[in-house]
Amino acid sequence: MLKKIAIENISQLASELMEKGNLIAPVKEASGHNFAQISDPQRVDLNYYNTLMSPKSAFFPHKEDFVQYKVGKPLSEAEPTVLNLKPAFLFGVRPCDVKSFEIMDIHFNAAGIIDPYWRARREAATIFGYAYDLSLPVDSADFYNTLGIYAADPEGSDIFMVKKEKELLLKSITPKGEKLLAALSVLADASSADEKYFEEYIKKGKEYKTRYTEVDSEVIAKKLESVFDNTDFWTKVSTACLSCGICTFVCPNCYCFDICDDTLFGKGIRSRVWDACMFTDFTLEASGHNPRTQVYQRLRQKILHKYSYHIRKYGVISCVGCGRCTRQCPVNIDIYSIIEAAMKVK
């Protein structure tokens, strides 16, 4: 099913979605666009390249409270957080970010322990994927082509959107998307010319080139393992690294977290908060020993986790090439260049 709406009327679509549940969409903030829970439909703004922070926080918030308790009181008095399970609409997600959810599912919704919070939010959500604007230049940091993702890839979305001049075309990809699309009264039916435009756009998306290098995940995993001990290499590529947490926080696929107990005046909250392997205290052990005291060790860990260990354990690279880590890095560390350089080490 293909529907359409004029982009200037996007707030009407936003209002209708808000009647049906929680709308999470890009809004313009001082430092760039970000996904936010919408309370004012006028704030939805599709005039962005990609958001500063990844949309992972829609399913995996930076801080998630699990339980509130009183110190010294019995467990039965503790109050676990009840999830708000209204349907959610995650609107305007770029194809590379849509792909990231599938990789995150491995950790939170498939292998080993199922995370009820992630799963509940994921099941409640309908994803509106949104193709990159092919008329604009590609950002030099992006490399999602390398990971087999294209600028107008509908895969993984429930509904996929492309921009046609001043209109937005919306196509249902899954039955869930189809049902929702049929129920949205502000949308108009698309013409056969629109159908054609949409199909062409998807095809043209493959021509929209980001940085690309041939990667075979097996080859890359093996190569990185072989350069693991090459301290000179890692010291060199991490010379500039400040060891801050930006790259991991903006990454759609970084999922490390810390469980924190914060108590004050006998009242406590246990929560899950994002953590970063780039922080010195990430691996600090209770004994005082820290196996990763050096910046190069931490950067190496981040890269090998994504491009080696993750492949060995789950068969896929834990990176979608969205380019956020490179774009936001205060010293321009570029994971793509590091992988390229590693492949050239003899």
Added chain:
Amino acid sequence: MTDFKKIEDKLKTETKRLLESGEVTVVLAYGKGFDESHPMPYAAKTIADVENMVFNEYCNYNMARYLVRYPQGTKIAIAVKAADSRAVIQLIQEEKVKRENLVILGIPVQGMKNPKTGEIIDSKTTCGMYNPVLFDMLLGEEVHGAKSASPYEVLSQYEEMDKDARWEFWEKELDKCIRCYACRKACPMCYCDPCFIDQSKPKWADKAPQSPGNMMYHLTRFHHLAGRCIDCGECSRACPVDIPLYLFHKKVAKECEEMFNQKAGMSIEDKPVLVDFRVEDSDKILD
């Protein structure tokens, strides 16, 4: 205007000479990034490293930040712009590095740009000086006669706010913080190990990106830098959510200057104002 290419050539020649003669083991300067507008902080250790060096209007990084990574006694050459040289001086004052272990390559420069916005940052987010304060040699010609705005000019709007408005302003700005700690990591003066915010006994603030933890982190950091911040602006440029950290640092620097008649990092003979005691020190704070 500054001839960036000429400085780059000189930087390469000097690096080669310093490494070849064995005068230093590492030269901290700038190297190629993934494209031209994204150069990176760089450490040249061999002659082969020299070809990767670069200097252009986006080389804002304050290389003084990397000095404390090398063991005491390492012979280091460091490329510094005006504010960066003040950071080196401040580090010498604080005995983190020794003057005799450094070869300071001064870069007088005008027209540095913020790579994210393209705007000229000479005095808005840096100290407004064009010429390095301390150097062993200059890689370009000193800038003379160029009108330089006061580094405190950007404070005019901020200073119009009263106490409550300022508190509200910082509450709003610091609420954006995602606690990536890029500001402290980019700061040449933030070298505490461990940083108070990383301590767990006692735990000074929670980890979540919200108040009061955000306030605790930033206000403490602001005050740790009182009289020490040399106004290079690296914290503000590193911030992924554009918190104007420089406003607070500039305000404190201005007050320190007025009270103690001393600017941070201007002479290796000075002592940091909050370490030093002088009978004539201002009592303004007691009023």
